Amino acid sequence: MKMKKTIINSILLTVPLVVFVLFVAMKAAKKEKVGVGVKASKKSEVLFDGSREMLDEKWTYWEGPRFSSELPLKWEIVKDPVDGGTVVNSNDPAAAGGKYGAADMVTKKKYRDFRLHVEFLVENEGGNSGVYLQNRYEIQILDGDKTKHGMGAVINESESPYQFYNGIGKWNAYDIKFRAARFENGELTERALVTAYFNGQKAHTNVKIQQVWGGVNSGLDGGREVTDTPGGIKLQAEGHDVLYRNIWIKELDLKEADTDF
Template identity: 70%
Template sequence: MTPIATPLYAQVGVGTPPPGDAKILFDGTKQSLHTHWTYWEGPRLATSLPIKWALVKDPVDKGMVVNSNDPAAAGGKYGAADIVTKQKFRDFRLHIELLIANKGGNSGVYLQNRYEIQVLDGDSTKHGMGAVINETPSPYHAYKGLGQWNAYDLVFRAARFKNGRRIEKAMVTLYFNGIKVHHNQTINQVWGGRNSGIDGGNNGGKGITDTPGGLKLQAEGHNVLYRNIWIKELDLKTADTDF
């Protein structure tokens, strides 16, 4: 009997290939980096184009990857050299792979340049690895550790509004290295203030607005590497991100 293939949208984990209708945001080339990404022009921006994130050899496999250790972010100055996609998104399926090279390495994956999925070695609190930052416990058990490739696979649904008022909060389901760690998790606000992302300076991060945003990767002055980043736009009619 011929085995039934798992649909691409349900595949998760390191090495997951993009479906044919996904957009490849980073494939290890300078062209993909400079075509799809730019610096986030937040209040703390301290650098200028072209992007200074270095392409380096993959320390585990073949190919090239990008290092988030932008010189402008030295000392953990988040917001100084974060990169964000030029395209803005509402609902989407995202795959991204990350490797933390050194103890305490810190970065972050921001959905709509608002809501952070934390990337932080050594922290298993609500501010730690794999957490919807400050809103869920860290699923630290799913983390492979330093020098290893890890994968976030998620479906995100943007907040919904009526007459300018938020009536449904943003929602995410996340697999961390193939393990479902957050299921239909609602997200209340933007954390980290105005230097963190869109709406961070609005009413203490609670003033969420009805505007799309790009996928953002945070520079915090650490050697955190990224590869195999792809996204598929969705239109989720109901508040359900399960997959």
């Protein structure tokens, strides 16, 4: 009888532990994967798969005030220097000398809330480009810069998570969840929010973007208060060899002011 009670007590003690372990495992399984090489999740749209066909189908030039290139896109499809395959080089001839806005590339489709994955490789020291959310908010790519204007920063809004950068000649990944600014009756009521992982490490959590930076040559609403106009995902040409691959996006509808993931 005593042994029977011992067995029952042992089972009763074990069950909560098993339930807890299963709960943790299920929670971990639901957590979104981030980092270099992560494939498009369910219900996401692949924006660039390495092919010329997809590049021309889904991307075009942003024709801002400084635009000086012409279609078809002059961004070249080149060999991946690390893994083979094909990638795209942002070094458009029109942007030589760092003339941003001359040949920046933007998705034809425009977005509000989304989850975005972008992989990039800086080939040379000082390599410069940028990933623009809604063609207005920049997540910086700038080798060697550890300031608020530097690598991985929500430009001029956050510190650079430079410690997560893999360095020149290696692939890096931004995983971003973004919530667009909210308006009521044409008036701004909530600022845009962004959470970002850099190479699998959380770099920013619910950063409230206070304003648009960069001026009119840089993107929508440049140098002015933000508007309610949706915008595309833009990649910046600055006359540098910055390569891109494995770009995908999942549209969201974030009711709550929270982008953490």
